[in-house]
Amino acid sequence: xxxxxxxxxxxxxxxxxxxxxxxxxxxxxxxxxxxxxxxxxxxxxxxxxxxxxxxxxxxxxxxxxxxxxxxxxxxxxxxxxxxxxxxxxxxxxxxxxxxxxxxxxxxxx
Amino acid sequence: xxxxxxxxxxxxxxxxxxxxxxxxxxxxxxxxxxxxxxxxxxxxxxxxxxxxxxxxxxxxxxxxxxxxxxxxxxxxxxxxxxxxxxxxxxxxxxxxxxxxxxxxxxxxxxxxxxxxxxxxxxxxxxxxxxxxxxxxxxxxxxxxxxxxxxxxxxxxxxxxxxxxxxxxxxxxxxxxxxxxxxx
Numbered sequence: 001x002x003x004x005x006x007x008x009x010x011x012x013x014x015x016x017x018x019x020x021x022x023x024x025x026x027x028x029x030x031x032x033x034x035x036x037x038x039x040x041x042x043x044x045x046x047x048x049x050x051x052x053x054x055x056x057x058x059x060x061x062x063x064x065x066x067x068x069x070x071x072x073x074x075x076x077x078x079x080x081x082x083x084x085x086x087x088x089x090x091x092x093x094x095x096x097x098x099x100x101x102x103x104x105x106x107x108x109x
Numbered sequence: 110x111x112x113x114x115x116x117x118x119x120x121x122x123x124x125x126x127x128x129x130x131x132x133x134x135x136x137x138x139x140x141x142x143x144x145x146x147x148x149x150x151x152x153x154x155x156x157x158x159x160x161x162x163x164x165x166x167x168x169x170x171x172x173x174x175x176x177x178x179x180x181x182x183x184x185x186x187x188x189x190x191x192x193x194x195x196x197x198x199x200x201x202x203x204x205x206x207x208x209x210x211x212x213x214x215x216x217x218x219x220x221x222x223x224x225x226x227x228x229x230x231x232x233x234x235x236x237x238x239x240x241x242x243x244x245x246x247x248x249x250x251x252x253x254x255x256x257x258x259x260x261x262x263x264x265x266x267x268x269x270x271x272x273x274x275x276x277x278x279x280x281x282x283x284x285x286x287x288x289x290x291x292x
Contacts, residue, residue, distance in 0.1 A: 027288070053214035057234060060218060064230045088116055090219040 001029050009040045009105060014048050018055030027058045030073075031065065039071040042104045046077030056089050063095060072096075076104040110138045115216060115274065119147045122276060123157045127164030136167040139182070140174055148180045151212070155186035155243070155276040160194055169200070185212060186243075186276055210236050213275060217245060220271050227263035233289035242278040245271070248285035260284070 002013040010033050015022050033041055043059075059075075066073040076098040078086065086092050098104040110131075111122040119142045124131055142150055152168075160168075175182050187195070217234050230250035237244045247267075251260045264282045271280045 024288075053211050053218060053234065056215065056218050057231060060221060060225075061231045063225075064228075068229065085215075088219070089215050090222040094222050094225055 001025060003029070003033070005038075006105075008038075009042060009108065010038045011042045011044055011101065014043050014045045016047050017050045018048060018058070019050065019052040020054040023052070023054040023058045026055070027061065030058075030062045034065055034069040034071060039069070040108050041066065041071060041073045042101060043073065043075045044077050044101060045075060045082060046079070048079065048082055051082055051085055056085070056091065059091070059095070072108060074098060074104040074107055076101050110135055112138065112142065113274070115151075118149045118151050120151045120153050120276075122153045122155075125156050126159045126161075127157055127168075128159065128161040129163035132161075132163045132167035135164070136171045139168075139171040143175050143178045143180050150175065150180065150182045152182065152184045153186055153276045154184060154188065154191055157191055158188065160191050165194065165198060165200075213245065213277070216274055217247060217271060220267060220274065221247070221249075224263070224267050224270075227267065232285045232287060235289070236277075244279040244281055245275060245277050246281045246283060247271075248283050248289045250286055251284055 001015060004011050012029060012033065014026060018026055030041070030043075043062075063073060074096045077100065078097060083092070083097070086095070086097070096104075096107060098107055110124060113120040113122065121135075121139060121142070123135070127135065139150060172182055184195075213236060214234050221228075221231055228249040229252050232248040232250060233246075234248075235246040237246060249264075249267075251263070264284075268280050268282050
């Protein structure tokens with residue numbers, strides 16, 4: 001998984017498919033970012049075509065860990081299908097979601 | 110027949126025996142959903158042991174009418190015998206089987222999202238079958254400084270909400286401090 005750092009912000013490119021097999025990789029990567037002392041994370045889902053319940057679980061857990069670490073996590077670039085799944089799971093009220101990466105940068109406090 | 114509303118999907122929980130006596134009532138219930146604007150129907154067969162020819166006929170009739178009205182109907186949680194009956198009747202081509210396990214887990218996650226403040230981490234959701242009993246296992250981490258009584262209260266609230274929404278025999282919430290294998 002690719003990640004880049006722009007100033008104090010870490011941008012993580014989420015996989016094309018986040019399912020039972022690959023979700024663990026996403027979980028480990030996000031944990032690593034917090035452990036390295038980062039406090040601002042953008043998860044870029046613009047390449048993500050599919051997310052299963054296992055993937056949703058990882059995002060819910062990641063949000064918990066971001067709060068524990070005193071950090072802020074923002075999601076961006078969700079395709080309509082992915083956004084619908086987030087909506088169906090009742091996640092849209094819980095997560096900070098932006099259309100574009102630039103919007104996400106401006107949302108950081 | 111019990112009808113639950115989950116999101117914009119009407120979940121029709123089918124009785125243990127879908128026979129002549131119940132068939133007409135089931136057909137009417139399904140058509141009433143469509144007539145009142147419900148476009149998506151998920152037929153939950155988790156409790157169904159027997160589907161008689163009359164039951165099958167009623168379901169097919171309802172399906173045709175629902176399609177005509179632009180609605181969708183999907184099946185979930187069918188026991189092997191029942192599923193085989195539908196396949197034998199050549200209906201596997203017509204019906205779209207819903208991915209049961211995924212649908213269930215998304216419902217669990219939705220409830221956990223609604224209770225987000227009441228736990229500190231989510232380590233896994235597993236669907237297990239112990240004999241005939243279908244069990245959902247949810248591995249949650251709670252605040253170490255919380256009193257056991259408080260944890261118990263949150264746990265009971267989440268479990269009660271899920272027991273009402275899920276077509277499973279048992280909902281188990283298990284305190285955990287690390288990721289669970291396979292979940």
